[in-house]
Amino acid sequence: MANRQPAAIAPQSILDGDRLALARLLTQVENEAPEGQAALNALFPHTGRAHLIGVTGAPGTGKSSLVNRLARYYRQPEDGAAPRRVAVVAVDPTSPFTGGAILGDRVRMRDLSGDPGVFIRSMASRGSLGGLAASTGGFVQALDAAGFEVILVETVGVGQAEVDIARLAHTTLVVEAPGLGDDIQAIKAGILEIADILVINKADRPGVESAERALRGALQLAHPTRREFHHHGLMDNANQPAPTSENPSMWTPPLLRTVATEGTGIPELGEAIETHRRHLQESGDWERREQTRLQSELEARIQAALLERWRANLPEAVYRKILQALLERKVSPYEAVRRLVNGD
Ligand SMILES: Nc1nc2c(ncn2[C@@H]2O[C@H](COP(=O)(O)OP(=O)(O)O)[C@@H](O)[C@H]2O)c(=O)[nH]1
Ligand SMILES: [Mg+2]
Numbered sequence: 070m071a072n073r074q075p076a077a078i079a080p081q082s083i084l085d086g087d088r089l090a091l092a093r094l095l096t097q098v099e100n101e102a103p104e105g106q107a108a109l110n111a112l113f114p115h116t117g118r119a120h121l122i123g124v125t126g127a128p129g130t131g132k133s134s135l136v137n138r139l140a141r142y143y144r145q146p147e148d149g150a151a152p153r154r155v156a157v158v159a160v161d162p163t164s165p166f167t168g169g170a171i172l173g174d175r176v177r178m179r180d181l182s183g184d185p186g187v188f189i190r191s192m193a194s195r196g197s198l199g200g201l202a203a204s205t206g207g208f209v210q211a212l213d214a215a216g217f218e219v220i221l222v223e224t225v226g227v228g229q230a231e232v233d234i235a236r237l238a239h240t241t242l243v244v245e246a247p248g249l250g251d252d253i254q255a256i257k258a259g260i261l262e263i264a265d266i267l268v269i270n271k272a273d274r275p276g277v278e279s280a281e282r283a284l285r286g287a288l289q290l291a292h293p294t295r296r297e298f299h300h301h302g303l304m305d306n307a308n309q310p311a312p313t314s315e316n317p318s319m320w321t322p323p324l325l326r327t328v329a330t331e332g333t334g335i336p337e338l339g340e341a342i343e344t345h346r347r348h349l350q351e352s353g354d355w356e357r358r359e360q361t362r363l364q365s366e367l368e369a370r371i372q373a374a375l376l377e378r379w380r381a382n383l384p385e386a387v388y389r390k391i392l393q394a395l396l397e398r399k400v401s402p403y404e405a406v407r408r409l410v411n412g413d
Contacts, residue, residue, distance in 0.1 A: 077104045080111035083215050088188065091215050095190055098207035109207055112214035117359065119156075119213040120346055123238030124223045125260065130246040131270035133159065134329035135338075136221050140181055140189075142339045143219050152186060156217035158208050159191040160224045188217060206237060206366065236263065236365075239358060240345045242338075244268045245284060247276035261291035264322045266341050272326035272334065284324060320348055383409070 078097070082090035097105025122139075124132050136157055143153045181187045192204060205222065212220050222238060243264035248271075261267070267288065269281055323341050327334035349355040380388075391408055394400045400408070 078108045080108055080214075083108070083112055083211065084115060086185075086216060088185070091188065091211060092190070094211050095208055098211060099192060099204050101204070105207065109210050112210065116210050116213040119209070119217055119220045120240065120342075121209060121238045122219065122221050122342060123236075123241040124221060124244060125225070125241065125263075126244030126246075126268075128225055130244045131327075131329045132223050132225075132244050135242075135244060135268065135270060135327060135335075136223050137181070138327075138329050138332055138335045139221060139339065139342075140187055142335050144181070144184060144186055147336055153218040154186045154216055156188040156212040156215075156220045157190070158205065158212070158220065158222045159189075160205055160222060188212065188215070203369075209237060237362065239349060239355065240265045240342055242266045242268050242342075244270050245280060246271040247274045247280040261287050261322075264288075264291075265320065265345050266338070267322050267324045268327055268338065269324065270327045270329050273328045273331070277326065281324065281326070288322060288324065320345065320352075320354075379410075 078090050078094045083094060094105055094108055098109065124136055124139075126132050136159075140155045140157055143155045146152060181189065190208070192208065209220055209222070241263050243260055243266075245267065246269065261284075267284060269277060269284065271277075325334055325338055325341055327338055329335075346355075349358065388409065391400065391405050395402060395405045
């Protein structure tokens, strides 16, 4: 057992770039092991530097192919800029981890494997939906502390959990493709509202014009006036000034075409991501997003901790009795809460 699950990861080994230690830490985080949390606690002061890029959209739209291309773009910048260290996290409940096939394209993966500036990891979907988002947050913290400057998180945009994960990101790409009933899917999932950049991948396929038209219309619905803050938080608007048309923090999500299989449109996508990052930093949205994200996490953890403590102190029989009364409609849910929490 000692060999398979080392008790604790030395935080310094993560800061020093030890990949094996990082892989072990991620496993501990995924398993919600207390040792993993202890290491994350020690690493937290070293986080907050990475640019988190969420990549979401329906299965088969080409997210993995795009992520693969983007990772290569960051490793081999065309403009002579310094390569950036890239981590990829694939959170995909629909496709469990299958070795090298994680990015869906073994051939191009070879370009990236063996490059110490790239770290690729998939995350199994298990446990509660909240657990999935929490583990993703832990992954991102570990990778950030390990010095990865860009963290690409691929999620399938099908449910609330995935939307929550997209909310972790500084920049969210929503990926669509022609011929998938794009407009309907996009609106149904409400996913355009979280898009910072909209990508129509598979632009080599027929129907790209009509998909683009549909998406422009849907974008107009999702961002009707362009006057709202572009925000990701659970508590958005709470402490923010009313936005105005002059507000510098406005961001209009650009719509870009790509062909991930050929690399077409990737430099333009990379530039759009960079423009968004600059926009966040110059407008102050970067800090606002960080604050919202950390505050959401704090409040979620407080809720969980208080609930757990309260349940531990409540005799099971008392709980059962009130639950039964609720089921028999002798008390309303509101009254049940009053009796349980206030003891009235
Ligand atoms: N024709 C075409 N096929 C693509 C493109 N991008 C991805 N694909 C293919 O679409 C399929 C699904 O791609 P994948 O990246 O796994 O999609 P994901 O499920 O969104 O991650 C694979 O067979 C890809 O080779 C593209 O731009 N054009
Ligand atoms: Mg995929």
